[in-house]
Every structure is written in structure tokens, then in C-alpha cells.
Amino acid sequence: xxxxxxxxxxxxxxxxxxxxxxxxRLFEGRAPARTVATFHLxxxxxxxxLPLVALPCLALIRPSDLSALASLSGIRVAQTAARAxxxxxxxxxxxxxxRTSRATSRLAANLAVAAAGRPAAGGPVTHLVxxxxxxxxxxxGRAGGVVVSHGLLSLLDRDERDAVLAHExxxxxxxxxxxxxxxxxxxxxxxxxxxxxxxxxxxxxxELEVIADQAAAxxxxxxxxxxxxxxxxxxxxxTSTAAPSAALAFGGERDLVYRLDRLMEDRRHxxxxxxxxxxxxxxxxxxLAILGGAVQPTNPxxxxxxxxxxxxxIGWLSWRAVAPLETPAA
Amino acid sequence: MGSRRQVAGRxxxxxxxxxxxxxxxxxxxxxVNDLLAALKGRQRAYTTVMTIVTRLCDKGLLERRxxxxxxxxxxxxxxxxVAAQALREVLADADDxxxxxxHFIKDLEASPELLARLRTxxxxxxxxxxxxxxxx
Numbered sequence: 001x002x003x004x005x006x007x008x009x010x011x012x013x014x015x016x017x018x019x020x021x022x023x024x025r026l027f028e029g030r031a032p033a034r035t036v037a038t039f040h041l042x043x044x045x046x047x048x049x050l051p052l053v054a055l056p057c058l059a060l061i062r063p064s065d066l067s068a069l070a071s072l073s074g075i076r077v078a079q080t081a082a083r084a085x086x087x088x089x090x091x092x093x094x095x096x097x098x099r100t101s102r103a104t105s106r107l108a109a110n111l112a113v114a115a116a117g118r119p120a121a122g123g124p125v126t127h128l129v130x131x132x133x134x135x136x137x138x139x140x141g142r143a144g145g146v147v148v149s150h151g152l153l154s155l156l157d158r159d160e161r162d163a164v165l166a167h168e169x170x171x172x173x174x175x176x177x178x179x180x181x182x183x184x185x186x187x188x189x190x191x192x193x194x195x196x197x198x199x200x201x202x203x204x205x206x207e208l209e210v211i212a213d214q215a216a217a218x219x220x221x222x223x224x225x226x227x228x229x230x231x232x233x234x235x236x237x238x239t240s241t242a243a244p245s246a247a248l249a250f251g252g253e254r255d256l257v258y259r260l261d262r263l264m265e266d267r268r269h270x271x272x273x274x275x276x277x278x279x280x281x282x283x284x285x286x287x288l289a290i291l292g293g294a295v296q297p298t299n300p301x302x303x304x305x306x307x308x309x310x311x312x313x314i315g316w317l318s319w320r321a322v323a324p325l326e327t328p329a330a
Numbered sequence: 331m332g333s334r335r336q337v338a339g340r341x342x343x344x345x346x347x348x349x350x351x352x353x354x355x356x357x358x359x360x361x362v363n364d365l366l367a368a369l370k371g372r373q374r375a376y377t378t379v380m381t382i383v384t385r386l387c388d389k390g391l392l393e394r395r396x397x398x399x400x401x402x403x404x405x406x407x408x409x410x411x412v413a414a415q416a417l418r419e420v421l422a423d424a425d426d427x428x429x430x431x432x433h434f435i436k437d438l439e440a441s442p443e444l445l446a447r448l449r450t451x452x453x454x455x456x457x458x459x460x461x462x463x464x465x466x
Binding site (some may be wrong): 100103104106107109110111113114129130131134135136137138139140152167168171176180181208209212224227228230231233238253256257260 | 412413414416417419420421423424426427428429430431432433434435436437438439440441444445447448449451452454
């Protein structure tokens with residue numbers, strides 16, 4: 001393998017692997033939420049593809065002082081091993097994906113029995129769960145819908161309830177569950193081997209919450225009511241920790257503060273849009289290099305077609321992320 | 331097989347669901363012949379119903395005991411128990427990050443500063459004075 005190839009694949013790979021921290025340092029909270037979310041999404045796609053290219057590439061890099069014959073057979077062995085690992089990795093992704101989907105459908109089935117689901121006016125099914133614990137969430141998929149507990153509703157006044165429902169409906173309408181599912185599958189499949197995956201999945205989830213908060217605020221015509229609902233729900237589920245040990249990271253606190261800040265700040269979160277756009281461009285280049293590297297070792301026609309499709313997908317996503325928002329319909 | 335229905339959090343075939351409804355209705359021990367006689371619609375074969383009840387036993391929805399030369403069946407759980415069980419599972423699953431991808435709010439460990447900020451936000455426009463200081 002030539003040095004240029006190593007640099008071409010290795011450089012962008014490094015960017016993919018540090019992407020969550022790059023975003024946090026440079027433009028999270030200072031670029032449009034949709035742009036930031038797409039950045040994390042693309043980075044996750046890069047990480048997902050990484051093992052497929054890293055393995056063959058590692059197999060191809062060999063010490064040049066080996067004799068031609070030894071290195072040739074060495075390469076064969078390494079390539080076979082790399083292929084086996086790639087297959088194992090793909091199988092793992094499939095297994096994680098199935099497990100996650102199953103957990104969701106089991107929950108949907110139980111909800112259908114336990115909770116009185118009924119279609120809200122012109123919206124998705126809303127399941128009301130008889131529990132004092134305050135919670136609300138969105139369930140994706142065919143049997144999906146919005147799930148709210150009595151406990152949460154009893155804390156809120158009418159407007160705040162509407163705000164929560166608007167938030168959850170925005171998740172559904174914008175198909176956030178698919179993106180979250182993707183993030184979770186990638187981070188679970190890569191696990192501790194790629195710490196950036198978990199971080200990127202968490203950052204993506206946080207950014208999608210911001211998007212849903214903003215959608216709810218614009219639907220309600222007021223952001224204070226969304227903030228109030230958030231605050232009340234948070235207060236109810238907060239386990240107030242007495243010990244103020246300075247270094248302790250409070251669970252969930254960072255995400256919530258981020259959401260509140262995004263929600264309440266005045267519109268000035270476009271000032272790093274250019275930087276975020278550039279970062280997306282770099283990430284695209286990285287993704288292309290990674291995908292190209294994954295195609296390169298085998299390269300039959302099918303791979304090239306796949307590569308083209310991936311290219312189109314990446315281009316579309318990136319364009320959507322950096323294009324100005326159209327005004328939402330109704 | 332025709333459409334499928336949700337019973338006890340499981341996808342059941344139409345005939346399976348019908349047998350369950352029947353068993354819950356009667357509440358007593360029923361033989362396959364009782365079920366055959368009570369099932370509405372077209373006449374079913376004995377073996378068909380036999381297969382169905384065996385499957386429902388496997389799924390833990392029916393229980394059976396020996397009665398003479400055959401078996402008799404009744405629901406293993408009441409409808410309410412089934413609903414309660416489903417609710418328990420829903421509540422357990424609400425904490426399962428695999429099942430639930432996006433929560434409105436996650437369980438929170440908040441610093442005193444954040445708690446103070448949350449209280450301010452929560453009280454911000456509750457117009458009625460003296461009310462609502464519910465959270466501790």
C-alpha cells in the first residue's frame with residue numbers, strides 16, 4: 001500500500017475518530033441544530049464503515065524488508081483474516097440491529113395491551129400509561145406513537161402538556177427514531193473499541209432533542225412553555241444529590257443544560273454555520289476515502305454501485321444540513 | 331391464516347385470539363369439544379382446535395389438566411393479570427435504552443445550581459400566587 005493511500009484514508013479517519021470533540025469545541029450550540037446533527041450522523045456513518053476498510057488496509061501494510069515471497073503469502077493470510085473479521089463485524093451489526101428492533105416491538109406490543117392508545121386529533125397514536133412515574137417518550141416503527149404517563153401529565157397544565165406532545169410528535173414527524181436507532185446500533189456494535197461512537201451517538205441524541213424542542217416551541221408559538229414543561233419534568237425526575245463534590249459529573253445535567261440554553265437563547269446560533277459547513281465537507285471527504293478504501297481491495301461492479309449510492313446519500317444529507325431551512329408547513 | 335391480533339402483548343392468530351376470548355368468557359375448565367361447539371362461524375376440525383390450544387399452552391396463556399382420557403383447559407391468567415403484566419413490562423422497558431430511544435427527559439442528577447434554575451423556570455409564569463410549590 002502506498003503512502004498516499006495511507007494518508008488519504010488515515011487522515012480523514014482521524015477526523016472521524018475525534019469528531020464529537022471537534023464539534024463540541026468548535027460549533028455545538030453555535031451552528032444550526034440540524035447542521036450539527038448531520039455532522040454527528042455522517043461521523044457515525046464513517047465509524048460504522050471504518051472497520052471494513054481499516055482491516056484490509058492494515059492487512060496490506062507490511063514491512064518492506066520482507067522478501068517478496070514471504071510478504072506475498074503473508075498478505076494472503078492477513079487478507080483472509082481481515083475478511084473474516086469484516087464478516088464477523090457485519091454479523092455483529094446485524095445482531096445488534098435485530099436485538100434493538102426486537103426490544104422496541106416487544107415494548108410496542110405490551111403498550112397495546114397495557115395502555116389505552118388512541119389517535120390524537122390528526123396525530124399519531126398517544127398511549128397513556130397508568131403510572132405515577134413522570135415520563136414521556138416516542139416509539140418509532142409501524143406500531144409507534146407517543147407514550148405519556150399519568151405522572152407526567154398530572155404535573156403539567158394544559159399548555160405544557162401540549163408542548164410535550166408537540167415535542168414527541170416532532171420526533172416522529174422528523175423520523176428521529178431512525179437516526180437514533182442508527183446511532184445506537186453503530187455505537188453498540190463498535191462498543192469500547194471506538195469510544196467516539198458512543199460519544200457521537202449521545203451528541204446526536206442531544207441535538208435531536210434540541211430540534212424537537214425548537215419544533216415544539218414554534219408549534220406552540222412560545223418557547224417559555226416548552227422550557228417550563230422541561231423544567232417541571234426534570235424537577236420531578238431529579239434525584240437531588242446532596243454531596244456537591246466538585247468533580248462529579250451530574251448524570252444528565254449537561255444534556256439538560258444544553259437543551260435549556262438552546263431553547264432560551266436568542267437567535268444568534270448561526271454564527272458558526274460556516275465552520276460547521278466546512279467540517280461537514282471535511283467529514284464527507286473522510287467518508288469518501290473510507291468508503292473508497294472499503295471498495296478498493298475487492299472492487300467488483302456491485303461494490304462500485306454501492307459506492308455510488310452511498311455517495312448520493314452523503315451528498316443529499318450534507319446538502320440538507322447546510323441549506324437554509326424552509327418554513328415548516330402548518 | 332388471516333389477520334393477527336394483539337392479546338397479552340403477543341401477536342395471536344385470529345383463531346387463537348377467539349379461543350382466548352372464549353376461555354376468558356367461560357372461566358371454567360373447557361375441553362376441546364366444548365370449544366368446538368362454542369366457536370362461532372364455520373365448523374372447525376377437532377385437530378385444528380387441538381393444535382391451537384396446545385400452542386396457547388406453550389405460550390403460557392392457557393393451562394391444562396388431565397380429565398379422563400383427554401385434557402381440559404382454562405386461562406392461566408385473568409385478563410386483568412395479563413394487562414397488569416404488560417404494564418409492568420412497559421414500565422421496566424421504559425428504562426431500557428434499547429427499547430426507548432428518545433425520552434422527553436431522562437433521569438437526572440442535578441446540581442444545586444441547576445435545581446435552582448429549574449425552579450425559576452417552572453415557576454416563571456404560573457400566575458396563581460401561593461400555589462404549585464409542589465416540588466421538593
